[in-house]
Amino acid sequence: MLEEIKARLETSVPGCHPEIILNGSPSGQHSLQIDSAHAVEAAMFLRDDAELRLDYCSNVTGVDWLETDTSPGYLEAVYHLYSMERKHGPVVLRLRTENRTDRAHLPSLTPVWRSAEFQEREIFDLYGIIFDGHPDLRRILMWDEFEDHPMRRDYVEPDDYEYEPTAHDEVLSKAKQHAAQQPD
Amino acid sequence: MDQKLRIELSKQGIVTTTLQELYNWGRKNSVWPMTFGLACCAIEMIATSMARYDLARFGAEVFRASPRQADLIIVSGTVTKKMAPQVVRLYNQMAEPKYVIAMGACAISGGPFKQGYNVLKGIDRYIPVDVHIPGCPPRPEALIDAFMTLQKKIDQQTLTGEGRPRHLDPESPSEFVVPRFGAHDLEPPNNPEVFHILNNLDSCEAGEVDAGGD
DSSP, X not given: OHHHHHHHHHHHSTTOOOEEEOOOSTTOOOEEEOOGGGHHHHHHHHHHOTTTOOOEEEEEEEXXXXXXXXXXXXXXXXXXXXXXXXXXXXXXXXXXXXXXXXXXXXXXXXXXXXXXXXXHHHHHHHTOOEEETOTTOOOSSSOTTOOOOTTSTTOOOOOOOSOOTTOOHHHHHHHHHHHHHSOO | OOHHHHHHHHHTTOOOOOHHHHHHHXXXXXXXXXXXXXXXXXXXXXXXXXXXXXXXXXXXXXXXXSGGGOSEEEXXXXXXXXXXXXXXXXXXXXXXXXXXXXXXXXHHHOGGGTTOTTBOSOGGGTSOOSEEEOSSSOOHHHHHHHHHHHHHHHHTOOSSSTTOOGGGOTTSOSOOOOOEEOSSSEESSSOTTTOOOOOHHHHHHHHHHHHHHO
């Protein structure tokens, strides 16, 4: 089915460069990555096309990919789409930012699927992706004064390991590190 | 007064008491908790207050919806860092004498969510806790036990001297620092006036030994 959607996207929304990302796990839930510049147009097509009618966005989540030797690293927003009308799905849609720092922008799909509103806010809060065109982009879980993005892989948590009565493994090493830094 | 004489007098129909006993008896049997729940422990707290477990038997029949009218705050559930300032502020707004029960693993330490980025590692970092209840969530019986423990604690307080309650001691504070939302964490991360750490590293080493023994 995904190949079919890809072919139809290529003809209907020229320039959106759909690409199938294979999922090697037993679930085999492959996904479709599209160019973020044409994302809104492609999303409108997926929603309104008579055969697809993907009218329901059930879940939006983020993924953080750190930089490797070959890639500068990027952030991803993953949309899970279903059709209530045609009773099929999910179709998994992926959008990638250019990098993890200054060009972490994506177009918001909230104008297409209203259910994405809070979840895009959550991704903005926890991963730091800025959704252009979002009607109300504020932090939703952390407080407004907070500056970090806790779900990023390089998030540095505050050092509050002063009292760990049952520490083991990673927590034990962090508590020891904390204790070593304290002046006597 | 001699206990034997007192018993003898009561047999003759003469009741003797002290001001302290009368005062504590009145206080311990009219501890009104605040209508304040945070998470799943709150469901157990609600169950405790209803007919089957009936916390009213212990003089806590009314849950007051205002901190001004409450004597006890039951911190029932995970305290997120976003919620912590509100919890401290509610506690500050309560009138003395006031007590705190930290109910469940989350309220006493952060519990299963301890290493979460938005979870406070125990409410005792900001306010003085009278009774801690372990459990996830604690059963209503455990909350009743904690309540009786609190009553015993109130009963043992004296009117003067060392063991007097906080509201009879002009030196001790009744309001505590409300943490502010910082750029990376709450500021301050704990209130050293109420949060005392004893031998953190020692307990860590002990934890290591335990893990090795398993």
